[in-house]
Amino acid sequence: xxxxxxxxxxxDFKTLMINRxxxxxxxxxxxxxxxxxxxxxxxxxxxxxxxxxxxxxxxxVTEPTLKNKIRDVxxxxxxxxxxxxxEEVKESILSLPDxxxxxEFLSEAPLLLVISTNPNNPSIPYAIESCWLSIAYILLAIxxxxxxxxxxxxSICLTKKRVELNKILDxxxxxxxxxxLPIGYYNxxxxxxxxxxxxxxxxxKFEEPIEDE
Amino acid sequence: xxxxxxxxxxxDFKTLMINRxxxxxxxxxxxxxxxxxxxxxxxxxxxxxxxxxxxxxxxxVTEPTLKNKIRDVxxxxxxxxxxxxxEEVKESILSLPDxxxxxEFLSEAPLLLVISTNPNNPSIPYAIESCWLSIAYILLAIxxxxxxxxxxxxSICLTKKRVELNKILDxxxxxxxxxxLPIGYYNxxxxxxxxxxxxxxxxxKFEEPIEDE
Numbered sequence: 001x002x003x004x005x006x007x008x009x010x011x012d013f014k015t016l017m018i019n020r021x022x023x024x025x026x027x028x029x030x031x032x033x034x035x036x037x038x039x040x041x042x043x044x045x046x047x048x049x050x051x052x053x054x055x056x057x058x059x060x061v062t063e064p065t066l067k068n069k070i071r072d073v074x075x076x077x078x079x080x081x082x083x084x085x086x087e088e089v090k091e092s093i094l095s096l097p098d099x100x101x102x103x104e105f106l107s108e109a110p111l112l113l114v115i116s117t118n119p120n121n122p123s124i125p126y127a128i129e130s131c132w133l134s135i136a137y138i139l140l141a142i143x144x145x146x147x148x149x150x151x152x153x154x155s156i157c158l159t160k161k162r163v164e165l166n167k168i169l170d171x172x173x174x175x176x177x178x179x180x181l182p183i184g185y186y187n188x189x190x191x192x193x194x195x196x197x198x199x200x201x202x203x204x205k206f207e208e209p210i211e212d213e
Numbered sequence: 214x215x216x217x218x219x220x221x222x223x224x225d226f227k228t229l230m231i232n233r234x235x236x237x238x239x240x241x242x243x244x245x246x247x248x249x250x251x252x253x254x255x256x257x258x259x260x261x262x263x264x265x266x267x268x269x270x271x272x273x274v275t276e277p278t279l280k281n282k283i284r285d286v287x288x289x290x291x292x293x294x295x296x297x298x299x300e301e302v303k304e305s306i307l308s309l310p311d312x313x314x315x316x317e318f319l320s321e322a323p324l325l326l327v328i329s330t331n332p333n334n335p336s337i338p339y340a341i342e343s344c345w346l347s348i349a350y351i352l353l354a355i356x357x358x359x360x361x362x363x364x365x366x367x368s369i370c371l372t373k374k375r376v377e378l379n380k381i382l383d384x385x386x387x388x389x390x391x392x393x394l395p396i397g398y399y400n401x402x403x404x405x406x407x408x409x410x411x412x413x414x415x416x417x418k419f420e421e422p423i424e425d426e
Contacts, residue, residue: 045408137349
């Protein structure tokens with residue numbers, strides 16, 4: 001946040017985009033004021049949504065026992081999932097920077113946002129797509145509030161065991177959890193990184209010949 | 214965009230979110246400067262992406278013959294798709310405000326961004342989810358540039374006929390088109406709208422009992 005002649009100037013969009021990085025270490029017990037949380041959640045509803053439905057559900061989890069249960073299920077689920085993958089996939093996951101089976105952020109962040117939708121409800125067209133547009137808005141609102149988060153999707157959500165998480169939260173099975181965002185204050189943030197998009201942007205036609213599926 | 218003592222101040226995030234609305238009517242033939250297009254596209258790469266892969270492809274379509282072909286396939290595909298839906302779904306689509314089988318925006322916008330990903334490539338984890346985070350960033354970058362867009366996903370993409378669109382663009386079948394964003398200048402923008410998120414936000418647990426799937 002900047003000040004010009006004492007006038008508070010919110011960070012512009014580019015600054016928000018560049019500065020936002022995944023945060024895994026939160027200052028424990030530093031709570032998030034309600035008005036900031038309201039601002040973060042309302043961002044989700046400004047995102048475009050197919051048929052203007054905003055067909056997702058958000059659960060704000062602050063209870064330590066619930067956070068610990070969620071962490072436990074996510075850690076066990078991820079361990080089973082990773083070791084059930086083909087060797088190549090397993091290796092690539094285990095070699096990711098910052099990868100760990102320990103999901104401390106789920107118990108250490110003062111607050112988790114569990115965001116889910118029902119991809120099988122015909123009244124919610126493009127449920128997953130629309131939900132992720134809203135998640136992007138939430139991530140930027142978190143950054144604008146001076147807080148940090150991580151776009152975490154438990155791998156148990158890729159399996160039939162996903163309902164174990166639903167049970168903890170009394171969430172109907174029809175709801176598919178898309179992400180669990182830990183949110184909190186932090187001391188250190190990774191540096192902005194460079195990116196290279198060569199090869200991913202094409203003019204008028206894709207350069208490669210059509211391949212068989 | 215605002216000015217304070219002659220210093221250009223970019224719109225803050227909340228203003229961008231509130232002002233961004235779906236635009237269907239573009240000023241024809243008003244081209245988008247290259248540097249603005251570069252800024253819009255680069256936004257996609259600032260979004261978080263599973264395993265930092267950014268596993269999507271972007272095709273910038275400006276050729277009028279290609280835009281017309283895309284429009285033709287999308288319109289025919291949507292007509293077939295809508296009339297193949299159960300009565301209830303069909304009625305709800307046809308009663309949407311602004312709904313039309315005519316997709317003028319596909320031929321009238323000076324530029325289309327066709328964004329696709331491969332959801333079956335194990336090297337692109339959470340391909341669709343990550344792609345839609347990037348689409349949200351693109352939409353906000355379009356708004357920040359003073360341009361308009363519409364988050365349009367052709368319904369033909371929900372069917373096996375989706376490859377008809379791929380063929381027009383020489384796009385491999387393995388790529389699933391997620392959205393076609395028409396981008397351009399506009400004269401009129403719908404007013405910001407209110408929203409109500411009561412019933413969609415829950416504290417610690419979801420209020421409803423677990424239902425059977």
